[in-house]
Amino acid sequence: MTRTRTPGDALRVAVSTVIFSLRRGVDGERPRVVLPLVRRTRDPYEGLWALPGGWLDEDENLEEAASRTLAETTTLAPSYLEQLYAFGDVDRSPSRVVSIVYWALVREDVSLGSEQHNVAWFDTENLPALAFDHAHIIDYALWRLRNKVGYSRIAHGLLPEAFTLAELREVYEAILGRRLDPANFRRQVENSDTLIPTDEFRTGSHRPARLYHYNHEVELADRGPLPQRRTAKD
Amino acid sequence: MTRTRTPGDALRVAVSTVIFSLRRGVDGERPRVVLPLVRRTRDPYEGLWALPGGWLDEDENLEEAASRTLAETTTLAPSYLEQLYAFGDVDRSPSRVVSIVYWALVREDVSLGSEQHNVAWFDTENLPALAFDHAHIIDYALWRLRNKVGYSRIAHGLLPEAFTLAELREVYEAILGRRLDPANFRRQVENSDTLIPTDEFRTGSHRPARLYHYNHEVELADRGPLPQRRTAKD
Numbered sequence: 001m002t003r004t005r006t007p008g009d010a011l012r013v014a015v016s017t018v019i020f021s022l023r024r025g026v027d028g029e030r031p032r033v034v035l036p037l038v039r040r041t042r043d044p045y046e047g048l049w050a051l052p053g054g055w056l057d058e059d060e061n062l063e064e065a066a067s068r069t070l071a072e073t074t075t076l077a078p079s080y081l082e083q084l085y086a087f088g089d090v091d092r093s094p095s096r097v098v099s100i101v102y103w104a105l106v107r108e109d110v111s112l113g114s115e116q117h118n119v120a121w122f123d124t125e126n127l128p129a130l131a132f133d134h135a136h137i138i139d140y141a142l143w144r145l146r147n148k149v150g151y152s153r154i155a156h157g158l159l160p161e162a163f164t165l166a167e168l169r170e171v172y173e174a175i176l177g178r179r180l181d182p183a184n185f186r187r188q189v190e191n192s193d194t195l196i197p198t199d200e201f202r203t204g205s206h207r208p209a210r211l212y213h214y215n216h217e218v219e220l221a222d223r224g225p226l227p228q229r230r231t232a233k234d
Numbered sequence: 235m236t237r238t239r240t241p242g243d244a245l246r247v248a249v250s251t252v253i254f255s256l257r258r259g260v261d262g263e264r265p266r267v268v269l270p271l272v273r274r275t276r277d278p279y280e281g282l283w284a285l286p287g288g289w290l291d292e293d294e295n296l297e298e299a300a301s302r303t304l305a306e307t308t309t310l311a312p313s314y315l316e317q318l319y320a321f322g323d324v325d326r327s328p329s330r331v332v333s334i335v336y337w338a339l340v341r342e343d344v345s346l347g348s349e350q351h352n353v354a355w356f357d358t359e360n361l362p363a364l365a366f367d368h369a370h371i372i373d374y375a376l377w378r379l380r381n382k383v384g385y386s387r388i389a390h391g392l393l394p395e396a397f398t399l400a401e402l403r404e405v406y407e408a409i410l411g412r413r414l415d416p417a418n419f420r421r422q423v424e425n426s427d428t429l430i431p432t433d434e435f436r437t438g439s440h441r442p443a444r445l446y447h448y449n450h451e452v453e454l455a456d457r458g459p460l461p462q463r464r465t466a467k468d
Binding site: 010011012013056058059060061062083085086088089090096098100136139140143144147224225226 | 244290292293294295319381
């Protein structure tokens with residue numbers, strides 16, 4: 001039943017993370033979903049861009065490795081972190097590497113940084129040439145993000161603590177890649193138990209818009225029997 | 235960014251599979267979801283039951299390893315196979331093992347076999363003591379199965395080629411653990427494009443019931459950008 005073969009040490013485990021955030025343009029321009037990539041400084045694929053990641057340490061859990069990777073790349077704590085998929089095709093890398101890939105959301109209002117050396121943020125609709133199977137991995141992560149935004153509250157993981165309904169709608173629009181009817185959208189979210197209205201308003205060139213908080217009593221997504229993890233609420 | 239540490243060879247990769255099938259009792263008894271387990275013949279956890287699995291071969295893809303495991307355990311080809319999750323907590327095994335876990339469906343009408351030595355099928359509601367974190371893994375697989383049955387066609391992966399609407403409803407009931415209203419259920423599935431009525435009828439102690447086929451043009455579930463795999467259609 002179980003093969004009694006001595007496992008080769010040629011097989012290595014890496015952890016990579018697809019980190020999504022939102023970047024808003026000037027007034028009137030729709031926000032875009034962005035992600036950080038790291039430029040490779042050695043072979044294979046030297047000079048190409050790749051997902052942030054590294055080897056799994058013997059003494060760290062998978063999710064810890066993803067969090068470490070994320071902190072090293074962005075110096076940020078994610079508002080949401082979830083395992084995406086394990087990619088392990090024999091030919092995906094010159095040596096045999098199984099990559100456990102996570103995906104994460106980082107709030108739009110935290111500074112995307114002081115771009116570190118060899119790290120840059122890219123519009124998901126305009127990606128550079130990517131190393132390994134990372135273009136395929138990002139495709140799959142975007143598919144998961146678009147699906148999941150429809151049956152969970154993860155859109156809030158990209159928003160600051162206080163936001164207007166229009167800002168929330170724009171997050172959905174950026175992820176789904178299409179416009180939503182403002183009146184319908186307002187009706188749907190106002191009937192949910194996830195929004196807490198405040199007495200503050202966003203003022204500016206438009207008519208004042210009420211600010212809302214997310215109800216942190218409600219998890220961003222149902223993880224079932226997987227352990228709930230601590231996320232940055234600040 | 236990327237740690238430049240030499241990866242230790244103490245970290246090993248295993249592939250395990252949660253294989254669900256259906257076992258129908260005598261007339262009137264509701265069908266039950268069952269899965270095969272393998273009794274461990276050596277330490278750790280000697281004598282306890284575990285998910286079928288083994289070490290990942292250097293020259294096989296993850297899904298190939300899952301299929302191999304499945305064939306070795308059940309001698310069956312699955313009607314559905316999907317990656318469940320990668321479990322890699324440091325303390326989940328005495329040595330450091332990352333397990334890439336798949337889950338699969340096997341049609342109820344294929345013989346669950348000539349139980350092989352140290353392999354037995356168990357009712358998912360009445361499992362024995364399990365090795366490692368396998369009880370937790372099965373909990374998570376059952377949660378995925380219950381969720382996914384609501385937004386995909388995977389219930390058909392447990393049915394034989396020809397089935398009645400009552401038999402289809404009983405699959406849903408076995409997975410969800412509750413009764414469904416027969417008239418409502420009939421109305422919902424008759425409006426889907428996944429059922430092909432035949433001119434044959436199941437006869438017996440009840441009034442004759444029409445037999446249906448599944449429309450194999452429709453995938454059992456949407457895999458997004460992941461490659462579609464070949465499944466057993468026979």
